[in-house]
Amino acid sequence: WKQITKMDFGFILLLSLIIILLGTVGSHFLEPETFPTLFDGFWWTMTTLTTVGYGDYFPVSVGGRMLGIFLFIFGIGIIGVLISKTVDSITTFQKFKREGKL
Amino acid sequence: WKQITKMDFGFILLLSLIIILLGTVGSHFLEPETFPTLFDGFWWTMTTLTTVGYGDYFPVSVGGRMLGIFLFIFGIGIIGVLISKTVDSITTFQKFKREGKL
Amino acid sequence: WKQITKMDFGFILLLSLIIILLGTVGSHFLEPETFPTLFDGFWWTMTTLTTVGYGDYFPVSVGGRMLGIFLFIFGIGIIGVLISKTVDSITTFQKFKREGKL
Amino acid sequence: WKQITKMDFGFILLLSLIIILLGTVGSHFLEPETFPTLFDGFWWTMTTLTTVGYGDYFPVSVGGRMLGIFLFIFGIGIIGVLISKTVDSITTFQKFKREGKL
Ligand SMILES: [K+]
Ligand SMILES: [K+]
Numbered sequence: 198w199k200q201i202t203k204m205d206f207g208f209i210l211l212l213s214l215i216i217i218l219l220g221t222v223g224s225h226f227l228e229p230e231t232f233p234t235l236f237d238g239f240w241w242t243m244t245t246l247t248t249v250g251y252g253d254y255f256p257v258s259v260g261g262r263m264l265g266i267f268l269f270i271f272g273i274g275i276i277g278v279l280i281s282k283t284v285d286s287i288t289t290f291q292k293f294k295r296e297g298k299l
Numbered sequence: 300w301k302q303i304t305k306m307d308f309g310f311i312l313l314l315s316l317i318i319i320l321l322g323t324v325g326s327h328f329l330e331p332e333t334f335p336t337l338f339d340g341f342w343w344t345m346t347t348l349t350t351v352g353y354g355d356y357f358p359v360s361v362g363g364r365m366l367g368i369f370l371f372i373f374g375i376g377i378i379g380v381l382i383s384k385t386v387d388s389i390t391t392f393q394k395f396k397r398e399g400k401l
Numbered sequence: 402w403k404q405i406t407k408m409d410f411g412f413i414l415l416l417s418l419i420i421i422l423l424g425t426v427g428s429h430f431l432e433p434e435t436f437p438t439l440f441d442g443f444w445w446t447m448t449t450l451t452t453v454g455y456g457d458y459f460p461v462s463v464g465g466r467m468l469g470i471f472l473f474i475f476g477i478g479i480i481g482v483l484i485s486k487t488v489d490s491i492t493t494f495q496k497f498k499r500e501g502k503l
Numbered sequence: 504w505k506q507i508t509k510m511d512f513g514f515i516l517l518l519s520l521i522i523i524l525l526g527t528v529g530s531h532f533l534e535p536e537t538f539p540t541l542f543d544g545f546w547w548t549m550t551t552l553t554t555v556g557y558g559d560y561f562p563v564s565v566g567g568r569m570l571g572i573f574l575f576i577f578g579i580g581i582i583g584v585l586i587s588k589t590v591d592s593i594t595t596f597q598k599f600k601r602e603g604k605l
Binding site (some may be wrong): 248 | 454456
Binding site for chain 4 (some may be wrong): 236243247251252279283
């Protein structure tokens with residue numbers, strides 16, 4: 198059971214990294230004027246996947262917006278699971294520590 | 300059981316598409332100055348339903364804002380369920396593949 | 402059981418309406434320059450509680466921002482429950498209809 | 504059991520306060536031009552952790568954005584749990600009151 202959970206976390210993390218990479222590289226190459234550096238594309242991808250959406254960066258072309266909608270549908274959920282699993286790990290770690298199991 | 304889940308996913312998807320269509324067409328016709336093309340209305344609808352809200356588009360009229368609030372109340376939850384079911388499908392697919400069932 | 406669920410929905414709805422009213426009236430009176438009409442305050446409250454946050458309206462005074470943070474902590478969760486219960490109602494209604502119970 | 508839940512709430516609250524403090528102090532010192540006062544840093548931290556993201560404040564430096572991404576990954580989930588536990592407390596309080604247990 199522990200094994201499965203660990204593998205699932207690894208799978209979610211891998212999928213998240215692939216989606217973040219797609220957003221970073223895709224935005225920079227589809228709209229170099231909007232996302233002048235790869236770091237700008239990465240920053241936009243992170244603000245998008247977490248749904249913070251400051252509005253300092255956003256795509257304006259059809260291709261860029263299609264990438265955005267891809268991130269919405271396939272990325273927001275995956276990052277949400279990753280963030281929720283991160284919180285679970287922290288609270289479980291604390292519970293174990295408190296109970297003297299660590 | 301599988302049948303029911305499949306129907307539920309179909310129902311959620313259909314409802315999502317209807318709400319996205321309402322947002323796209325509604326915004327463009329209620330505020331053509333704010334949403335000059337149907338694709339602009341579609342892009343605003345998607346940024347709204349996912350709660351990303353970049354702020355590159357937003358309604359300014361009473362009618363447009365009422366449409367926005369309709370999308371908030373009836374759309375955000377439906378899209379949330381759709382995104383969460385999409386993630387479930389991906390993780391289930393991966394689990395089945397790993398276990399050699401596919 | 403049905404009774405309790407119904408009462409809970411009513412309680413959540415009542416709480417939501419009180420919080421929306423507080424945000425609407427509070428923002429307009431704390432910062433009349435930022436929120437010139439009550440409808441502007443209502444629109445900002447709704448974009449805040451749903452975490453869409455277009456950025457067309459936001460408080461700039463200490464009082465207005467404290468109201469914002471109050472809405473974040475006590476409102477986002479309540480509206481989230483209301484939206485999720487609305488989705489549940491729609492899917493349950495559809496399930497009942499399909500099964501011929503309605 | 505009650506004891507554990509209470510401790511968990513305390514732990515989540517403590518973690519939230521630490522993350523809010525890190526965001527407030529970190530943003531102000533990493534980017535004093537963007538966040539001129541500690542209260543500006545606090546306001547940006549709260550709009551970020553709740554994913555409202557008005558866009559009135561956002562980091563522009565590499566360090567500031569790294570702090571933002573830290574808040575995304577470790578903060579959004581924790582604040583989400585805090586907000587959801589706050590809602591639970593309110594509904595439980597109401598249920599107890601209604602049932603005459605308070
Ligand atoms: K947002
Ligand atoms: K936003």
